[in-house]
Amino acid sequence: MISDLDAQTTEKALMLTLDGEKVSFEAGETIYEVAERHRREIPTLCYDERLEAFGACRLCIVEVEGIRNPVASCTTQATEGMVIQTKTEAIEKHRKTLLELVASENRDVDVNQLSGYASQELKILVDRYDARSGRFSGKKSGTSNTKDKNPFILRDYDNCISCYRCVRVCAEREGDYAINVMNRGFDTQIITEFNNDLRDSECTFCGQCVQTCPTGALGDKKALRDSDTEGEIEKTRTICPYCGVGCSVDMLSKGDKIVGIQPAMDGPANEGALCIKGQFAFDFIQNADRLKKPMIRREDGELHECDWDEALNFAAAGFAKVRDKFGRHSVYGIASGRAPHEAAYTMQKYIRATYGTNYIDNCSRA
Amino acid sequence: MSNPLADMEKPDVIFAIGTNMTECHPVAATRLKRALTAGATMIVADPRQTRLAKMAHLHLPIRVGSDVALLLAMAHVIQREGLIDASFIEERTAGGNEFLQHVKEFTPEWASDICEVPAADIEKAGLLYGKGNPSAIYYTLGITEHICGVDNVQSLCNLALMTGNLGVEGGGINPMRGQNNIQGAGDCGAVPNNFPGFQPCDHPESTEKFSKLYQTEIDGTKGITKVTALDNCGKGIHAMLIDGENTVVTDPDKNHCEHALKSLDHLVVIDIFMTETAQLADVVFPATAWGETDGVQTNTERRVQRLRAAVPPVGEAKPDWWIVSEIAKRMGVPGFEYESARDVFNELCELSPIYAGLDWDRIEDSEYQWPVPDRDHPGTPRLHEKEFKNGRGKFTVVGYRDPAEVISDEFPLWLTTGRRLEAYHSRTQTGRSAGIEYLLSHESLEVHPDDAEALGLVHGGMAKMASARGEIEIEVKVTDMSPQGTVFTSFSFAEVPVNILTGSGYDPVTQTAELKVCPVRVEPA
Ligand code: SF4
Ligand code: SF4
Ligand code: FES
Numbered sequence: 090m091i092s093d094l095d096a097q098t099t100e101k102a103l104m105l106t107l108d109g110e111k112v113s114f115e116a117g118e119t120i121y122e123v124a125e126r127h128r129r130e131i132p133t134l135c136y137d138e139r140l141e142a143f144g145a146c147r148l149c150i151v152e153v154e155g156i157r158n159p160v161a162s163c164t165t166q167a168t169e170g171m172v173i174q175t176k177t178e179a180i181e182k183h184r185k186t187l188l189e190l191v192a193s194e195n196r197d198v199d200v201n202q203l204s205g206y207a208s209q210e211l212k213i214l215v216d217r218y219d220a221r222s223g224r225f226s227g228k229k230s231g232t233s234n235t236k237d238k239n240p241f242i243l244r245d246y247d248n249c250i251s252c253y254r255c256v257r258v259c260a261e262r263e264g265d266y267a268i269n270v271m272n273r274g275f276d277t278q279i280i281t282e283f284n285n286d287l288r289d290s291e292c293t294f295c296g297q298c299v300q301t302c303p304t305g306a307l308g309d310k311k312a313l314r315d316s317d318t319e320g321e322i323e324k325t326r327t328i329c330p331y332c333g334v335g336c337s338v339d340m341l342s343k344g345d346k347i348v349g350i351q352p353a354m355d356g357p358a359n360e361g362a363l364c365i366k367g368q369f370a371f372d373f374i375q376n377a378d379r380l381k382k383p384m385i386r387r388e389d390g391e392l393h394e395c396d397w398d399e400a401l402n403f404a405a406a407g408f409a410k411v412r413d414k415f416g417r418h419s420v421y422g423i424a425s426g427r428a429p430h431e432a433a434y435t436m437q438k439y440i441r442a443t444y445g446t447n448y449i450d451n452c453s454r455a
Numbered sequence: 456m457s458n459p460l461a462d463m464e465k466p467d468v469i470f471a472i473g474t475n476m477t478e479c480h481p482v483a484a485t486r487l488k489r490a491l492t493a494g495a496t497m498i499v500a501d502p503r504q505t506r507l508a509k510m511a512h513l514h515l516p517i518r519v520g521s522d523v524a525l526l527l528a529m530a531h532v533i534q535r536e537g538l539i540d541a542s543f544i545e546e547r548t549a550g551g552n553e554f555l556q557h558v559k560e561f562t563p564e565w566a567s568d569i570c571e572v573p574a575a576d577i578e579k580a581g582l583l584y585g586k587g588n589p590s591a592i593y594y595t596l597g598i599t600e601h602i603c604g605v606d607n608v609q610s611l612c613n614l615a616l617m618t619g620n621l622g623v624e625g626g627g628i629n630p631m632r633g634q635n636n637i638q639g640a641g642d643c644g645a646v647p648n649n650f651p652g653f654q655p656c657d658h659p660e661s662t663e664k665f666s667k668l669y670q671t672e673i674d675g676t677k678g679i680t681k682v683t684a685l686d687n688c689g690k691g692i693h694a695m696l697i698d699g700e701n702t703v704v705t706d707p708d709k710n711h712c713e714h715a716l717k718s719l720d721h722l723v724v725i726d727i728f729m730t731e732t733a734q735l736a737d738v739v740f741p742a743t744a745w746g747e748t749d750g751v752q753t754n755t756e757r758r759v760q761r762l763r764a765a766v767p768p769v770g771e772a773k774p775d776w777w778i779v780s781e782i783a784k785r786m787g788v789p790g791f792e793y794e795s796a797r798d799v800f801n802e803l804c805e806l807s808p809i810y811a812g813l814d815w816d817r818i819e820d821s822e823y824q825w826p827v828p829d830r831d832h833p834g835t836p837r838l839h840e841k842e843f844k845n846g847r848g849k850f851t852v853v854g855y856r857d858p859a860e861v862i863s864d865e866f867p868l869w870l871t872t873g874r875r876l877e878a879y880h881s882r883t884q885t886g887r888s889a890g891i892e893y894l895l896s897h898e899s900l901e902v903h904p905d906d907a908e909a910l911g912l913v914h915g916g917m918a919k920m921a922s923a924r925g926e927i928e929i930e931v932k933v934t935d936m937s938p939q940g941t942v943f944t945s946f947s948f949a950e951v952p953v954n955i956l957t958g959s960g961y962d963p964v965t966q967t968a969e970l971k972v973c974p975v976r977v978e979p980a
Contacts, residue, residue, distance in 0.1 A: 240890030264488030264510075288894060293481060311890060325765035328752055328821075330745035330884070333632030334460065334482050335754025337821065340746060340765045347746050347766055357821050358460050358754055364481035370888035371746070374769070378887070379727055380741035381770025392739060397771065401778075404738045405785035407721035411694035414720075421684040421692050424645035425699030425775070426637035428742070429750025429762055431799040432775030433636070433643035434651065435791070436698055439779050442669035443788045447647045447656045447678030451640035452700040 105171040120162035120173060121149055129175045132184055132214050134191070135252035136163050137207070137301050139354075139361055140261050146191075146252055148184055148214070151175045159183070181218075188220035194230045194275075196247040200305030202322060203312035203341065204243070205296075206351045210303035211250065230275045231306070237286040241294050241369050243308035244279075244287075251277045255298035255307055262362060267292035296368035300352055300361070311369055312341065312349030320344040326353060329367035330427065334358050336367050347371055408443075417444040424451040456756045457627035458591065459824065459836040464490045465625030468587025469497040470580075472522065472611070473598035473971075477506040479874050480595070480631045483755075487593070496587070498580050500525060502871060503901075503943060504936045513579055516938050517570040519871045520858040520972040522598060525577060526610035527855065528566035530558040532581025533617060539585075540619030547843065548616050550850035555617070557852045569855060585618055589626030596633060596873075596971070609851040616848045622839035629755075633874075636752040642810070642825070643803060647678030652807020668806060670789055685711075689718030696723045696782070698775055699742065701730040708924055708958030725778055728887070741772040748774050749796045751818065753825070757835070759813060760821040858972040862940075866922060866974035868906065869941040872953055873971075898953075899932040901943040902977070907933045910977055917980035922956035922973050928980050929953075942977060 102113040107127055114123040119142060124131055134146040144164035151162045154172035159180060162173075174180070192198050192215050200208050215221060231249035253270060256279060260266050267290045271278045281290035299307045320343035329336040337356025341349040350371050354361040383400030384392040395403075411419055420443075424436040433451065440449040463486035476484040484507065491497060491510060499511035500522070508514040517525055533539060534555050544551040563574035563581070570577070584590045592615060598607045611628055620626040632638045644651035654661035662675045684692050685702075695716070702712055716722055716735045724736040727744045747768045753759050776799050780791035793799050797815040804810040812827035812834075823834040839848070862869060885891050900920065902912055912918055914933040919926055920942070929944065937943045944953055957973045 238893075240893050261492075262489075263485055264492070293477075294894065295481065323765065325763050326761075327746070327763045327765070328635070328754075328760045330635050332480050333635060333638060333755035334480050335635065335752065335756075335758060335760055336482055337760070340763075342765045345766050358756065358758060359482050362482045362485055365891075365894075366885060367482075370885045370891055372889055373884040373887035374727070374744035374746050376728075376887040378729065379744070379769045379772070380729060380733075380739065381772065382741060383771070384739040386737045392734075392736070397773075397781075400738055400740065401781045401785055404723045404740075405782050407723070407737060408694055408696070408782070409786055411721050415691075415693045419691060419693040421679075421681075421695045422645075423681055423684075423695065423697045423700055423702065424640050424643075426634035426640050428699045428775045429636060429748060429752050429796070430639045430643050430803060431750050431796045432698055432742075432779070433640040433645040434799055434803045435776040435779040435783075435793075436696070437644040437646075437651070438669060438790070439696070439783045439788070441650075441665060441673050442671055442790060443783060443786060445666075445671045445673045447674055447676070448684065449645055449678060450647050450681035450684070451637065451645045452634070452681075452702070 103167075103169050105167055105169065105173060107173050108175055114167045118167050120151060120153075120160070120165050120167050120171070123167045124151070124162060124173070124175055131162055131175055132188075132217070133163060134210060134214070134250065134303050135254060137254050137258065140254065140257045140301075143253060143257065146187070146250070148187055150180060150183065152177055152180060185218040185220050188215055188218045189222050190225050191215075191250050192220055193223065193225035195250065195304060195306075196245075197305075200248065200308070201313060201316045203316060203349055204299075204305035204308035205302055206300040206354075207254075207303045208305040208308070230277060232278065234280075237288075239287050239294070239310075241296065241310055241365075242287060242299055243310045243313065245306050245308060246279060248304045248306035249277070249279060250304055250306070252303060253279075254301040254303065255279060258297045258301045259292075263293070263295055263297055265291050265293055265295070268298065294365040294369065295363060296365070297352075297362065300363075309349055311372070315343060315346065315348035318343045318346060318348065320346075322348070324351075329363070331364075331366040331370070336363055338363065338367060340371070347375060412444065418446055418448065420444055420446075420448065422449040424449065426452045456629040456631070457621060457838040458625070458629055459756045460486060460754075462591070462625050462627065462837070463487055463593075463629075464493070466490055466495050466587065466589055466591035467625070468583050468590040469495055469593065470500075470584050470590060470614075471497065471507060471511075471593045472500040473607075474593055474595040474631060475501065475503070475505045475507065475873055476593065476595070476631065479633065480755075483631060496583060498583055500580075502869075502938055502941050503873075504938075513576060513583065515570070515572045515576055515580060517572055519869050519941060521566075521570040521855075522607045523610050523853060524561070524566040524569040524855040525572075525580075526607070526614060527558055527561040527853070528563045528577045529581035529584060530554075530610075530613055530617060531561045532563060532578055533585035533614070534558050536582065536585060538582070539617045543619030544617060547619075547848055548850060549847040550852070551617070554613060554850035554852055584614065587618075587620075589623045590615075590618060590620050591626045592620075592628045593631060594629070595631045598630075606853045606856070609853050612848070613850055613853075616850055621848065622837065622841070624837065627837070627839075632755040635754075638755060638757065639751070639753040642753050642807070644807075647680055651803055652809045654807070664806075668790075685715045688715035693719055694721035694723075695719055696725075696779075697732060697736075698725045698779070699727070700732065701726075702732045709952050709955045710925060711958070723782075725775055727772070740778045741770060742775050742778065743768040743772045747772065750774075751796075751800050751815075757824045758821060759810070759818050759823050759825060759827075761815075761818055860923065860972075860974050862974045866976050867940075868975050868977055870920070870922070870953075870956065870973045870975040871937075871941060871943050871971050872945060872957060872973075873943065874945055897930065898944055899930045900977070901932050901934050901937045903935055903937055903939040903941070904933050905939045906942070906977075907931065911979050912977065913979075918977050919980045920956065920975050920977045922975045924958060925955040927952060927955055942975065 150159035231246035234244040336359035337353035563577035567574040809826040
């Protein structure tokens, strides 16, 4: 039985002190989550909110009163009465040094935005902390895999910082366990089982590893084809055109061209996930053999391009003729299971309003 | 789906039947994988050793087309072991007694002969599903594309009803819709039996309502299905308007279908590519594609979501709704004066009760799952929570039937068809996306090593495969993915028109084609 006193304490909000400010938190939250909610800008590199916290990069460290060394905020649970400093001089200095080290181990820090959703994380932090000193220039870590010729995923491990986000997203979110970590330290290398190409591994080319990589070491090869295409990158929120799951995506375009797809982390159906089709099979719409003009079959028995008016009149006259000759039950409509609602709605209305029949169906029977 | 996608991470016991989810709905499958990591138990009934089957705690490689027998026997076990939810049956359902009586006859031993899996495994499946709290069912076309598709679905409903697994978090019966907006096509009334919002065509109130709205007298009876319409081409049906569907490749019995469309006086096709179907048309209209079109689509969990145009249309392409409306206007039909997709969608919302609380602006953030009966309604992530649509959940007494055609000396192997991860339908889209061919460049036929040896087939060699309807050539892939006696391929490549072979029958109620089962003969080419 719960006594009145217990009931009171369970109801009472848990409190801690964040940079001198008293804030409430919920049981089970990490320091990072509490700080994030209260708009503290704690830098992270190995963190992806969809994954189990890992505590590897140490950028997110904070000082906690009563604990001698700074702790990683992403892996440390908040507790009642904690007194936390997120941004002391010492911590900021430590962060800068860490970033200088990380930056020095990579070939490039500035990677194209088209590389992936999280690809700018390292660059943004390096700029924020002015960490391009070159103080540590020397040993590089990771070696790019140039032998894997797959057309989707760039494996440029010269830019790898060993955050293991790719390995973790593949295991924790995808359940595919296609990639793993070999060796430690400067020799750390992300590989597939038997060091095969991705095609010969468990990889399904869902692209999740690409989208979570904070450095562009893993890059979206298809999108990167358009690195030099003129124009700003625009993002348009829409839904994937393939299966019935209905994943939310951001379509990336430059001018009139769709250049890539990124998953929407807040998409209700997918929560950031995608599969190969949604991630990489977007360019069909800009294929050269798209139909561009209406066509009608002329006396020679062939289809010829014509203008809209002629085609629409021809289509309408053909239906009227059949209806007049064979009656209103002689015309049938088949709507698409891929086109949007407005297509299906007008199709059924056209049949019902024009012929007074229910001679309409869609392709779900195939 | 009765339940939201998010519920897929919550079942205690997962029963996946006739769904190759990791390939057809990979993103949904990731949720099941997470449920497994969290400790859920999974039963997979599928003839093939799919990736999902490999992850299962219990895999039942049932003979194609034997689902009803399996489900009856599972119900038998649940009944016998007293694993039923008596109060749910009493309070929320109808026909329970009769059904519980009916299943007494169908033992796992009986089903074992039909399904070709051990009775002990069927027993185990019944116990697992019956004890799960909650248990959830997932299925796709492997269940519906049969002559007994409706029996299959009803058998699944029976299981969920007898165990009270409906209207509960993490449970339910969850069909995964194959195409992005197939659910939406139904929502919009593009079916012969319902007006928009599933208002039945054979109910006088709805007929009257729509006759008035559409300013013409509409038949008070259901229309014929697409399958019947194709059968009647040239004999009653003389003109067709087909929007964005490559009927000739995706429908069963390709030769019949092509012949049917050729015998029309007038065929109008709207599409984004010159498909095999469009090539037969008298008029072809170029539609705007995904990425160029504003609109709405509904996903498999009934979530109504906005599609947005990001780039201008290619060439002179126009939205489907505009093309259809122009044809209507030129025939003097009133009510097609739309100026935007928004106008069309808002009209749909106005006259369908399940969308009554929605409009173009309210679906901006994808937050609603229908039914949304009014403006104050939050939407319905989970169906049947308090009551069923028609009051009580009805049990159906179903019996097992053999497929339309069964194997014989002439056609001794079962062919079953499906989809592949990298390809989508007739590949009008994936086939035109760069890089996909690196992973999947051509079609092949999966043959079990024992069958390959007996038939003299070699891996990578060509085979001739024939059914009662035709013959095709296809490359052989020797693998134990499919069980001995069953071969598998997909219908995505026009060069390998598998649907020349299939099409032996249709479900008598839905007229869904039996695409999943077809007896064939395979020999070296
Ligand atoms: S490849 Fe990218 S995501 Fe993977 S460990 Fe390296 S930096 Fe992290
Ligand atoms: S693409 Fe997907 S499956 Fe392949 S390695 Fe990356 S996360 Fe894993
Ligand atoms: S973000 Fe906390 S240790 Fe990397």
